[in-house]
Amino acid sequence: MLKPIKRIEYKYIREQLRKYDKRVVFEKTNIVPDSSDLRESISNYIDYQAISRKSVLGIDMVQYSSYGNSEQTLLPFLFKTIFNKTIKQCLKYHPYIFQKYTAKHIQRNFVSTGDGGFLILDNPIHSLVFAANFAVILRAYNSYHFYPKLRDIVGQVVMRYAMTYDKIYAYESDYFGKGIINNSRIMAKDNLNRCMIDENTHNWFITNMDGEENLQIVTLDDIANIYEFEQNYDPGLKELGDEIFEENYSRKYGIINSDILQFGTIKSKQTEISIYNLHIQITLRLRDDENPEKNRLITVSLGNLNTIGI
Numbered sequence: 001m002l003k004p005i006k007r008i009e010y011k012y013i014r015e016q017l018r019k020y021d022k023r024v025v026f027e028k029t030n031i032v033p034d035s036s037d038l039r040e041s042i043s044n045y046i047d048y049q050a051i052s053r054k055s056v057l058g059i060d061m062v063q064y065s066s067y068g069n070s071e072q073t074l075l076p077f078l079f080k081t082i083f084n085k086t087i088k089q090c091l092k093y094h095p096y097i098f099q100k101y102t103a104k105h106i107q108r109n110f111v112s113t114g115d116g117g118f119l120i121l122d123n124p125i126h127s128l129v130f131a132a133n134f135a136v137i138l139r140a141y142n143s144y145h146f147y148p149k150l151r152d153i154v155g156q157v158v159m160r161y162a163m164t165y166d167k168i169y170a171y172e173s174d175y176f177g178k179g180i181i182n183n184s185r186i187m188a189k190d191n192l193n194r195c196m197i198d199e200n201t202h203n204w205f206i207t208n209m210d211g212e213e214n215l216q217i218v219t220l221d222d223i224a225n226i227y228e229f230e231q232n233y234d235p236g237l238k239e240l241g242d243e244i245f246e247e248n249y250s251r252k253y254g255i256i257n258s259d260i261l262q263f264g265t266i267k268s269k270q271t272e273i274s275i276y277n278l279h280i281q282i283t284l285r286l287r288d289d290e291n292p293e294k295n296r297l298i299t300v301s302l303g304n305l306n307t308i309g310i
Contacts, residue, residue, distance in 0.1 A: 002100045002122050003052040005109075006169040008045075016041050051167045055201070056179040057127035058162040059134065060116035060187050071154050076114045078154060081147070082137050083110070088289070089133040093243035096220060097129055099234060111175055116159070118180050120168055123228050124197075124204045127163045128215075129244060131195065132255075132282045132302055135159070139300045140286050158193045161303065162186040163278075165200035182273050189266050195303025199274040202260070212260040212278060220245040243284055256299070257281040261307055279303040 017023070020038035061075065087106050090098045100122070109120040121127050140146040142156050164186065166179035186196050205212045208226045220242045223229055241247065244254040251257070261277040280302045288294040 003054070005054065005120070005175070006047075006051040008169055008171045010172060012045060013042065016045070048167075051169050051177070053165055053200070054168040054177075054179055055121045055124045055127040056164045056166070056168065056183045057119040057121060057131055058116070058164070058183040058187050059119070059131070060113070060160050060162075062158040062160055062191070062193055064115045067155070074150070074154050075157070076112075078141070078150065078157065079115060082134060082141060085137050085146075086130060086134045089137070089243075090130055093133075094129055095240045096233070096237040096242060097125060097223065097229075097245075099237050101126075109175070111180065118175075118183055120175060120179070124163060124165055124201045125223060125226070125229075127201075128280075131161050131163070132244060132280070133284070135161075135300045135302045136282065136284045136286055136298050139298055140296070143298075145286075145296060160187060160190050160193050161195040162190070163195070163197040163201045165198065165204055182271070185271065186266070186273060186275055192306055193304060194306070195278045195280075196263070197276050197278050199276075202276050212280075213258055215255045215258040215280060216251055217249045218245055218255075219247060219249050221247070244282065253283050255280055256283055259305060261305070263307060277303065277305070277307055279305050 016038060020041060021035075061079070064072070064075065067075065084103075084107075087103050090106075091101065091103065106119070106121075111118040111120075119127070119130065121130065137146060138157065138159060141151055144151050162183050164179045164183040166177065166182060168175055168177040168179045170176075182198055186198065190196060202212070205215075209215070209218055209222065220238055223242075223245055224233070224235060224238055246254060257280065259279045261279075263275045263277055265272050265274050267273075281299060282302060283297065283299040285295050285297050
C-alpha cells in the first residue's frame with residue numbers, strides 16, 4: 001500500500017473554531033486572546049510530524065511564452081497527450097515498480113499548470129522512471145515519430161525537470177507542502193532543460209543504492225530489496241521484467257549513463273535549498289500500442305551537464 005497523503009478537512013477546522021474561537025469580536029478594548037486550547041486542538045489534528053514524505057516530479061516547458069498564440073493554445077493538449085502516454089508506458093513496462101498505481105491514481109495526484117505541473121509519487125524511483133519515459137516520448141514527438149503533423153504545427157518542445165522529496169498534504173482537492181513549494185522554486189531558478197533534485201532526493205539515492213551513479217548498474221532485484229518496495233509489494237511481478245532495470249544489468253539498454261553534480265545552495269524567497277544536477281542517458285524501445293511490431297529504439301538524455309546560470 002502506498003504511503004497515505006494526510007488530508008486536512010475544512011469542515012473539521014471550522015468545527016474547532018466554533019468550539020474554541022469567536023467569529024467576530026467587537027469590544028471597546030481589544031485584547032490578544034489565549035489561543036492555547038485552539039492551538040493544541042489543531043496541532044493534534046494536523047500532526048505535522050506524521051505527514052509523510054512524497055516524491056514530487058516537476059515538469060515544465062522551457063520558453064513557453066516564446067511560442068505563437070495559436071501554438072500556445074495547443075501546448076496544454078500536447079502536454080496532456082504525452083503525459084497520458086507516459087502513464088500507459090509506466091504501468092505496462094514497469095509492472096513491479098508501479099504495481100500500486102492506476103492511471104486514475106496518477107492523474108488524480110497531478111497538479112497541472114497547463115504547460116507542465118507537479119506529479120506526486122511515492123518515492124524518487126517512481127519519479128525517475130516516470131521522467132525517463134516522459135523524456136523518451138517527448139523525443140519521439142520532437143523527431144516526428146509521434147503525431148508528426150502536430151509537431152510540424154507546434155514546433156519543437158523542450159522540458160525541464162525537478163525532483164523533490166518532502167512533506168505533502170491534501171486540503172480539499174488540492175495538494176500543498178514543502179515538496180511542491182521547493183520544487184517550484186528550484187525550477188524557477190533554471191532556464192535550461194536540466195533535471196535538478198533536492199538534498200532529500202539525493203540522500204534517498206545515497207541510502208538505497210549508494211548514489212545516483214549506480215542507477216546504470218541497478219537491477220530489478222536491487223529495486224525489490226529497497227525497504228519501501230518490500231512493504232506489501234508482490235514479488236511475483238518481477239517475473240514480468242522491467243524496461244529500464246533488467247534482471248542482469250547492461251549499459252547497452254535502460255540507463256546507460258548517470259552523473260550527479262552538486263550545484264550548492266540556492267536562495268529563493270528567504271529559503272535556502274541545496275540542489276544537485278542529475279543527468280542520465282536512457283535507451284528504450286518505444287512501441288506502437290496498436291501495432292507492437294512497429295517500434296523504435298531511442299536514446300535520450302534526461303537533464304544535461306551544464307551548470308551555468310543557476
